[in-house]
Amino acid sequence: MEYTPPGRMRTVEDFVERWHAIGDDLGADIELQGAAGPLGRSVELCGRRVGNRFAIHPMEGWDAAADGAPSEHTLRRWHNFGRSGAALIWGGEAFAVQEDGRANPGQLFLNPARDVTTDLEALRAQVIAGRDEMELAGEPYVLGLQLTHSGRFARPTAEGPAPRIVHHHPVLAARYGIDPELPLLTDIELDAIGENFVAAAKVAQRTGYDFVDVKCCHGYLLHELLGAHTRPGAYGGSFENRTRLFRRIVEAIGATCPGLEVACRVSICDLHPFAPDPKTRIGTVAGWDAHLPYRYGFGVDPSDPRRPDFEEPRRFLALLQELGIRMVNLSVGSPYYNPHVQRPATYPPSDGYLPPEDPLHGVAFHVRAVRACRGAAPDLITVGSGYSYLQEWLPQVAQYEVRKGHVDIVGLGRMVLSYPDFPADVLAGRPLRRKAICRTFSDCTTAPRHGLISGCYPLDDHYAALPEATRVADIKKKLRPS
Template identity: 30%
Template sequence: MASNQYMSNGSFKYKNLSELQKDIENLGLDIKISQNLDLFKEKINIGNHIIPNAIASLPMEGGDSTEHGSPTELTYRKYEKIARGGAGLIWLEAVSVSKDGRSNDKQLWLTEDNWLEFKKLNDLIKTSAKEEFGEDYNPITILQLNHSGRYCKVKGKSNPIIATHKKDLDNRLGIDEDYPIVSDDYLKGLENDFLKSARLAKKAGFDGVDIKACHGYLLSELLSAYEREGEYGGSFENRIKLLINIIQKIEEDKECEGLILASRLNASDVLPYPQGWGMSKNGEDVIDLEEPKKLIEILKDKGVSLISLTMGNPYFIPHINKPYDIGTYTPDENVIISCNRLISEIGKIQKQFPEINIVGVGYSWFRHLAPYIGAGSLENGLCNIVGFGREGISYPNFARDILKDKEMKKNKVCISCSKCSEMKSKIGTCGCIVRDSKVYLPIYKEMKKGEEN
């Protein structure tokens, strides 16, 4: 890997675009730069819906629900801030479709008993945005529906529901080879769980639903269930069956009519075959987009018009999907390489499917220079919408500042410390302890205190 004067152990050292451009050239990266930030003002048409700009606030699971899955004041507070921040596409965090599918006891969970609380949340987003930007301003809201699979927890303890054994991932969680895999009947029953949740999302007023198939959760794990027997494993057609069946049921359901069909999808797991999806099957540890592209073609035919692409598994190799440079875990590659992988591979898919609105990721690490990288991606067709995850909790006004002031402010940006991820993995609840310290620093300190005792 080429050395350079601006990066030290991958840490962010760039003071200006010219320094960044030199590294991009020296390393031969696919990252593009543009200073035309007006590109973010482009409206995006999806069926009868219009996204008012090309900026997305992407999911960051907060773990702040009631025990029954309803939003709390922390949830409402977070999304009101994001709504007033100006992102045209607000992609809400993972909401479980079943009690046993929750990632922890504080994950949102949509039910017949609490859908009005979710309506209150959606109404708050819409009303807050209109108060800030005018009555004609309408951000598009996507509710992410998920089953956490091997990452389910009950009362703080791991309660894995696995679709297939994967040696490296099993070892990480202490799952032995005799641990039972979930039955075909259970998986088939999830079709109706997702459908019921989609119906409730529509009743609650959300513009669309995301059938989540990324980051090692259950539907994502099935995509790489090469060694599973039965109707949901082995062949490509079997491995995508549950995802496709769920989407088809929602698409054909009259109660879901008008919903945007979306998916947050792994372009690659970046785990060697047969443990990982989107990887070469020839023994080479390299990304192969053949199957992901086949799936996206099918999703397009089933009515999916919005896809948020990502990569990796945050529970195994965190820097693949969330490049960062501060913390106890040290990535084995310069962070700009991680960002380039995301931007480049997603760009290849967007270029092949220009008719699908693909949300790109991999921008937050660039701090105040991120708008120019995002604009470069838009200008060069590497994505139709630029997505930011961590910025939503650290810097909820980031979109407003890009659109109005044509900048992201240095003293507000996410610093990639990954403390939010640490909180998520250890206690479920997370937020930004740096930029929102009054609320989340005490929670973080209490977590640390608990570790010492």
């Protein structure tokens, strides 16, 4: 089944008609107001009044050196984050707090054998240089560093996956061939990982970052722990136990790094993993009822894991507020096991499946998840995700959601890879450069799934000119049904 992508909808009215057909609760502003409208309204972040409602999500490139040093590609990406004009640079990219917690051999990490301070300074300098280039030097902005441990999805070397799991997940174990006897990370090992989050936060603070994001999303360690209902001991079972390590990390950072803000990017709900149907390649949740009640996710209905359940996610947001956290970035699910929702796309990544529904439903899922949860913690500044698939009509939906008070800040992920200055153009009221708009080809996900650096191969000349571009094209050709 083919779905008309937003870029093929010629007028805003055509888009709005389709958007309303997805749900009559969904809206978009017909008239854009640029910086004079809701997207240009100032907001206080990290004690600073910043002048717009765009964030750049963390976007990694799988392109650091084996010892964690940023490469020219990493530096260029952060430069582009600066050029975007977004007032909030949420995390830059996932920075692993220890080597075995890397999701790939090209991930930045806290390498005790390197002067990581110099690396983080160099990345920050690129953001500043990008902003200078756009004549934004005098305008306040906020920069954070996203701290992570990849847990089940750890793959620190080219040898392949080296999962560190916190509970046994029957569906993912079968999917990834994980030995049912694989020992869980012990509580003591989790405590040590927690200490490394704090160590990394100290370096971030020393280097001038305004906040750190204690990452709880996309199936990585702290996200998986939120759903560890079956784990025995102090870090599993009850909500209190499943949030214990996160709480300890946040409190320890607060105690050791006074003045550094802590924020959290969280997959606010999970869904049962999807897999391609063997005949059609369309994503399905076949067998979803084989493990009921479902005890293997966070914010998912135990009686029907195809649906979210926002009771615990709302409790989690209230907990963030209690802990003194002021900013949250809401994502959903995981790029590994339900990419059609986590990053809605016309073209699936090589390890994905054909969309089981119009990808606009995935965008709507994000929008609705934010709306459903944020009332639980009204003081939190909330960043929304999953907007890039909207393409030409992203500004209309973004302005509507902010104007209505459904979300405070709109985050951009894939769009910033192909069109870094997208926010600057929207705020200035300039027409969008259609050739730069992300068309969700998913090369930025397919490439790293095959050990290649990530980037926008189809639309960014920098990547199109690399030898890797030919390899990505070959990989895609092989995947095409004959």
